[in-house]
Amino acid sequence: MKRLNSQMQQDGAPLELILLIRTLLAGCKEISFRVSQGALAGVLGSTLSENVQGETQKKLDVISNQILKDILKESGYVKAISSEEEDDVVPCHPDGKYLVSFDPLDGSSNTEINSLIGTIFSIAHAPQWMEPDDPSAFLQPGSQMVAAGYVLYGPSTMLAMTTGKGTHIYTLDKTHGGFLLTHPNIQVPEETSEFSINASNQRHWEKPMQNYVADLLAGKDGPREKNYNMRWVAAMVGDIHRLLCRGGIFMYPYDNRDPGKPGKLRLLYEANPMAFLMEQAGGLASTGEGRIMEVMPEEIHQRVPVIIGSKAEVEACLSYYD
Ligand SMILES: O=P(O)(O)OC[C@H]1O[C@](O)(COP(=O)(O)O)[C@@H](O)[C@@H]1O
Ligand SMILES: [Mg+2]
Numbered sequence: 146m147k148r149l150n151s152q153m154q155q156d157g158a159p160l161e162l163i164l165l166i167r168t169l170l171a172g173c174k175e176i177s178f179r180v181s182q183g184a185l186a187g188v189l190g191s192t193l194s195e196n197v198q199g200e201t202q203k204k205l206d207v208i209s210n211q212i213l214k215d216i217l218k219e220s221g222y223v224k225a226i227s228s229e230e231e232d233d234v235v236p237c238h239p240d241g242k243y244l245v246s247f248d249p250l251d252g253s254s255n256t257e258i259n260s261l262i263g264t265i266f267s268i269a270h271a272p273q274w275m276e277p278d279d280p281s282a283f284l285q286p287g288s289q290m291v292a293a294g295y296v297l298y299g300p301s302t303m304l305a306m307t308t309g310k311g312t313h314i315y316t317l318d319k320t321h322g323g324f325l326l327t328h329p330n331i332q333v334p335e336e337t338s339e340f341s342i343n344a345s346n347q348r349h350w351e352k353p354m355q356n357y358v359a360d361l362l363a364g365k366d367g368p369r370e371k372n373y374n375m376r377w378v379a380a381m382v383g384d385i386h387r388l389l390c391r392g393g394i395f396m397y398p399y400d401n402r403d404p405g406k407p408g409k410l411r412l413l414y415e416a417n418p419m420a421f422l423m424e425q426a427g428g429l430a431s432t433g434e435g436r437i438m439e440v441m442p443e444e445i446h447q448r449v450p451v452i453i454g455s456k457a458e459v460e461a462c463l464s465y466y467d
């Protein structure tokens with residue numbers, strides 16, 4: 146099986162980007178090991194501290210964040226980092242060519258129940274003019290990303306990644322510690338009969354989303370004339386992995402609980418990297434009002450509504466917003 150390195154070279158990724166990605170993945174391998182140790186290593190449970198999002202941090206949130214921060218700072222390839230678990234950007238190397246945004250542990254609420262969790266990352270060029278502690282350099286639309294991916298810590302540790310030449314999925318071979326290409330050139334089916342949304346928020350959704358989901362639930366006797374099934378992993382990384390494997394639509398839409406918060410998921414290190422992966426696999430990724438990767442960020446922890454997945458189904462959902 147082809148190794149990650151040769152696929153990245155074949156996709157024309159520059160050497161320094163390849164070295165940066167290998168460094169980041171070395172951190173993810175360590176996280177994979179720590180996660181698999183679980184209660185044996187006392188890494189389950191919450192800390193007493195909150196992150197800038199007002200969420201109580203899990204021990205694994207803090208551990209994963211520290212592992213990635215340390216390894217990227219030492220690498221010399223990175224000018225600055227933005228992380229879900231860091232209030233502000235973390236300055237790294239003044240000559241670093243890249244900016245890395247990451248969600249060190251996605252699906253935190255799953256840590257205690259041994260369910261799917263992961264790490265999500267996006268990489269962009271660091272503008273030469275920027276000082277390493279300048280957050281404004283991160284305020285680039287997703288279309289500027291040069292690479293994005295996630296590592297899923299599940300029964301297998303798997304990596305989905307793109308450098309703009311298709312989306313490929315790799316499996317970590319724990320016998321020698323390398324990622325091997327097991328699912329090249331992912332193509333997400335255009336049609337699907339599987340949707341994913343936290344239905345307990347239904348009363349807070351906008352009317353178009355309420356109508357869209359109601360028609361899915363109406364099944365073959367309803368206007369969509371098809372029965373739909375539902376899945377919700379409560380970890381975006383797990384839900385998106387399912388979509389890349391067999392299609393579907395995933396939504397965390399706008400809801401009116403907090404007008405200041407247009408959604409739950411964060412643009413820089415959740416929505417944008419997943420949008421890049423999905424588009425490179427033939428799917429679509431929208432906020433409901435436009436392409437996620439065209440959103441101009443205003444701040445590093447900005448949230449956006451997310452509607453992503455199989456092309457025809459996302460288009461069907463968006464038609465309810467017209
Ligand atoms: O608990 P809810 O409302 O279903 O939300 C689940 C969503 O929240 C998240 O867990 C947020 O990510 P973090 O765990 O990284 O904070 C997503 O992975 C997931 O899709
Ligand atoms: Mg997350």
Ligand SMILES: [Mg+2]
Binds near residue numbers: 252253
């Ligand atoms: Mg997280």
